[in-house]
Amino acid sequence: MKNSRVIAASLVSTLAVTAWAAPQAxxxxxxxxxxxxxxTGTWTTPVALxxxxxxxRVVDVRTAGDGTVFALWIRGSGDSAKLEVxxxxxxxxxxxxxxxxxxxxxxxxxxxxVAGSDGSATVAWVDGSVLDPKVHAITYSAQKKTWQSETxxxxxxxxxAGLSLSRNASGRTVAAWGAKGDTDVYKxxxxxxxxxxxxxxxxQQGVMKWGAETVMEADGTLLRAWSSGRAVYVSxxxxxxxxxxxxxxLFVTENSVEEVxxxxxxxGVAALxxxxxxxxxxxxxxxxTAFRATADxxxxxxxxxxxxxxxxxxxxxxxxxxxxxxxxVTLVWIAHDGNxxxxxxxxxxxxxxxxxxxxxxxxxxxxxALSASVGADGTVRASWLQSAEYTxxxxxxxxxxxxxxxxxxxxxxxxxxxxxxxxxxxxxGTGDGATVVWADGGRVWTADNSAATIRATRADKxxxxxxxxxxxxxxVLARKADGSTVLYPSRGGQYNSITLYExxxxxxxxxxxxxxxxxxxxxxxxxxxxxxxxxxxxxRYRAGCGNVPLPQLxxxxxxxxxxxxxxxxxxGDLTGDGRADLIARQVATGDLYLYSATSSGTLxxxxxxxxxxxxxxxxxxxxxxxxxxxxVLARDASGNLWRYYGTGKGTIGRGTKxxxxxxxxxxxxxxxxxxxxxxxxxxxxxxxxxxxxxTGNGKGQFIASLKIGRGWNGFTWIG
Numbered sequence: 001m002k003n004s005r006v007i008a009a010s011l012v013s014t015l016a017v018t019a020w021a022a023p024q025a026x027x028x029x030x031x032x033x034x035x036x037x038x039x040t041g042t043w044t045t046p047v048a049l050x051x052x053x054x055x056x057r058v059v060d061v062r063t064a065g066d067g068t069v070f071a072l073w074i075r076g077s078g079d080s081a082k083l084e085v086x087x088x089x090x091x092x093x094x095x096x097x098x099x100x101x102x103x104x105x106x107x108x109x110x111x112x113x114v115a116g117s118d119g120s121a122t123v124a125w126v127d128g129s130v131l132d133p134k135v136h137a138i139t140y141s142a143q144k145k146t147w148q149s150e151t152x153x154x155x156x157x158x159x160x161a162g163l164s165l166s167r168n169a170s171g172r173t174v175a176a177w178g179a180k181g182d183t184d185v186y187k188x189x190x191x192x193x194x195x196x197x198x199x200x201x202x203x204q205q206g207v208m209k210w211g212a213e214t215v216m217e218a219d220g221t222l223l224r225a226w227s228s229g230r231a232v233y234v235s236x237x238x239x240x241x242x243x244x245x246x247x248x249x250l251f252v253t254e255n256s257v258e259e260v261x262x263x264x265x266x267x268g269v270a271a272l273x274x275x276x277x278x279x280x281x282x283x284x285x286x287x288x289t290a291f292r293a294t295a296d297x298x299x300x301x302x303x304x305x306x307x308x309x310x311x312x313x314x315x316x317x318x319x320x321x322x323x324x325x326x327x328x329v330t331l332v333w334i335a336h337d338g339n340x341x342x343x344x345x346x347x348x349x350x351x352x353x354x355x356x357x358x359x360x361x362x363x364x365x366x367x368x369a370l371s372a373s374v375g376a377d378g379t380v381r382a383s384w385l386q387s388a389e390y391t392x393x394x395x396x397x398x399x400x401x402x403x404x405x406x407x408x409x410x411x412x413x414x415x416x417x418x419x420x421x422x423x424x425x426x427x428x429g430t431g432d433g434a435t436v437v438w439a440d441g442g443r444v445w446t447a448d449n450s451a452a453t454i455r456a457t458r459a460d461k462x463x464x465x466x467x468x469x470x471x472x473x474x475x476v477l478a479r480k481a482d483g484s485t486v487l488y489p490s491r492g493g494q495y496n497s498i499t500l501y502e503x504x505x506x507x508x509x510x511x512x513x514x515x516x517x518x519x520x521x522x523x524x525x526x527x528x529x530x531x532x533x534x535x536x537x538x539x540r541y542r543a544g545c546g547n548v549p550l551p552q553l554x555x556x557x558x559x560x561x562x563x564x565x566x567x568x569x570x571x572g573d574l575t576g577d578g579r580a581d582l583i584a585r586q587v588a589t590g591d592l593y594l595y596s597a598t599s600s601g602t603l604x605x606x607x608x609x610x611x612x613x614x615x616x617x618x619x620x621x622x623x624x625x626x627x628x629x630x631x632v633l634a635r636d637a638s639g640n641l642w643r644y645y646g647t648g649k650g651t652i653g654r655g656t657k658x659x660x661x662x663x664x665x666x667x668x669x670x671x672x673x674x675x676x677x678x679x680x681x682x683x684x685x686x687x688x689x690x691x692x693x694x695t696g697n698g699k700g701q702f703i704a705s706l707k708i709g710r711g712w713n714g715f716t717w718i719g
Contacts (some may be wrong), residue, residue: 011645012353019612032470044415046099047084049437050075053263054711055441057107058423059083059644060371061446063435064542065117065169066090070140071437072113072123073444074105081107083125085147087140088435090119095446099147101138104128109156112165114173118142122189124165124175126156128645132376135163135177135185137196152279153187154198155179156678164214165382169266170670174222176214184212186222187238202235202244211274213262223264225272233272234299238593250290251302265323266376268295273321273331278391287319293327294350305331305347305358320372322380327351330402332372332382342367344384348406357504357548360489361400362386375428378404383426383436386411391533395425401449406526410676464672465527465548470685474672476500476683476691477517478715483508488709490674498672500708507551510534517719519580530570530582531555536563540601558602562587567613569670571620572630575606575647581630583609583620594650606650620668622680625700633670633682639663643700667718689713 054076060072068088075082083102088095101123105111109126115120119142126133135153140146150472155178158165167173171191179185187196202224214227216502221704231252237244256277264270270292278286289304292298326434329349332673334342344361364387372382385395414436424438437446463486465475479485486503509515512534521528521540529541529549537644538559539645543549567585574581579597586593592610595603617635621643624631629646634655636642641662642655662668667685674681679696684705686692691709694702712718 043412044448045207045549046414046445046447047095049130049446050084050098052442054080055442056423056444057113058425058437058444060113061425061427061435061437062113062115062121063427063429064090064115064121064142065121066119066142066628067429068115068119068121068307069429069435070113070115070121070693071095071435071444071446072111073109073439074111075439075444077107079104079128081105081128083111083123085123087121089145098382101125101147101150102127102136106133108411110163111135112163112175114165114167116142116167116171117169120169120171122165122167122173124153124163126163133157135175136564139167139189139194139204148194151196152192154185155554162212164212166214166216168216168218170220172216172217172220174214174563176212176224178220180211181392184224186214188222199237200243202237202247211258211260213260215262215264215270217264217297218266218268221295223262223270225260225262227260227274229259230254232257232260232272232288234272242551248299250299251288254353259319261321262321263321263323263329265325265327267325267327267328268297269293269323271321271323271327271329272299273319275319287331287333289329289331289349291327291329291349303349303355305355318370320370321436322372322374324374324378324380325376326378328378330372330374330380332361332370332380334367334384344370344382346382346401346402346408356406361408361410367424371425373426373428373434381428381434381436382428382437383414383424385424386413397436397440399426399434399436414445465543473683474674475517476669476674477506477515477719478503479509479515479717480711480714481511481716483511485509488672490676504548506548509551514566514568515717516570516582518570518582519572521580521597523601529718530568532568536561538562538603556601567592567616567618569618569620569632570630571632571646572622573628574609574630574646574648576629577648581606583618583632585613585618592618596650609650609652610644617668619668619670619682621682622672624680624696624698626679626698631700633658633668635662635665635668637663645700656700666713667715669719671719683708683718685712685718 003426026241044488056073056075059072064068069088072085082100083105084098086095104127106126106128112124113123121140124137133156135156136150138150138154139148141148164176164493173189175187177185184201185197188199189196214224217223220239225234232250233247235247247390253276257274259275261273272290274288275399276286289301290302291300322330332346335345336342342365343363344365346361347358359609366385369385374380384401386398387395398413400411402408402411426436427435429636434449476488485506487506488500488503490500515534516530518528518530529538537557539555539560539601541549541553541555562589565584566587570580570582575596582595590613591608592613594609596606598604615637620631621631621633629648631646632652634642639662640660641658643658644652644655648653665684669683671683674693679698681696682694683691689712690707691712692705693708695704697703
């Protein structure tokens, strides 16, 4: 079989430049369990919460402060629809009996679920009446471990204002919705009470609202945000106040404003996101945000995610806004990206550094099924539906995690479905564990992941700046003649993919500079970029976890006098201290030198590791044989490819010839694990501009090649 062949010394040159048959992706079974590995741990085997039957739609899943988990869904449609809920007590691995909350819910209006710190929860929904629909609410008692009597809160009008439900840590709860005449209704239930009391509605009544949300602040103050169609407003109503504050207009435009999304953190930080649509075409949209640092503080001026990036210019729905500890805000959204279809994206904002680079989490997703949750330690969980086929006739429910240090894992498939598109939701637990609930048509399923699993993903991986950070991907950097540089994240770890994502611009680096993709030199858990400038000074650029290195970032000079060196490359850890190292060739002599990383984030010259390396193409290949030591590849003038194993003691061993016929490539570079199999791979460019991936087998060999790109002759450097 071609795909199992090892590239040996006897290979002829035509084989070295010809892409072998692409390995076929494994077919995913439609029978559970599907167990997804995350870091060094696993998700639990999916458990069915319902029997097969009428179609199901997951509404939400929430974890209370004591660890009790609530899962909510609708089964059936029309007059046969039922709103159902089940509870898993804190510390238990078993779910309780499913309860029907309503035998006549509306299937087109919102259903809301909130959970409290004491193990209680409240559900609000709209009934299925056509002539006079009502808002209903019911509460789960943490003391009695049972659902209380249902309450009818009032009449409901099908408006863009929707239905909001929020509570604070003390238990004060608010429900808000639109009623007749475009007015809003607010009902508040005090902590420990069983009745709901009406409170005044905010000003600006009688105005059509294109989205509105109300949240309960820590002191019981109501915070309301809404769009009038052309502007975005906020207003507050404090306990005991006679009226709401005068509406604060945060944003106004001649275009349309829609889908206001509001979230608040435990420390009073509030975040607001909304979409602006240009004209009436609705094809070009921008994502705006505003923030409030403290409960009584002012709102920032609107911030717009970069409009020169198509990710933020063409948005789908929805946008999930999460506020974590320390005022860290995370957005997760779905956007239509040209010919690539719908994609899942994320960006994070910190109070000190502002917005991170926009990052793509996944491609080929479906709109309207995105869920996200943030834990008390800052762990973010996101889940969505992803197609395994371009025909969109087979969907898989997947999830991904961002650890508190900013690292995203690759997406993990939890359950598969046939033509009927599933729905689902994710909740972050009391630690950084998670519970996911999804429906694959007729049944509802659930799976869990533990906190210890996520913390196992913190090790940096070669050539992985923005992709996965769990060992299932790498990145390819490329620069043009004018200095314009881009980064292509791999889709390694994505179960249905064998190619690269579209490029992320890194700006223009001086054409006289040398870029050196590097590992984590300062042990902050994030990969770095080294740059030698025209004067021979060496700089370290620290982008931070999940971000791309940019020329405008702050840099640290870590060396001078490097003009006499070339062939810079990082093979990984050559000294056995757990840090990535650098090798470079002395131009005058052809000697190869090792520069090992220090605990202070600098480099020290360790010694000469080779002589006679003139006229060789040198590649820091990573750990090819998985002995935890970095390795080196070299191509000689005759086109032979040689492998030099690192010893882990600051030296490299004797060369072993891997194959002939490699002289036809115009570029050779290592880019980490591009296909998610855990082994270091090699990237090669042909004379016609095709980009090939040579798949490593973890035994120091390459077993197959696959074309992963074309038109790469426009780049003067690939690394």
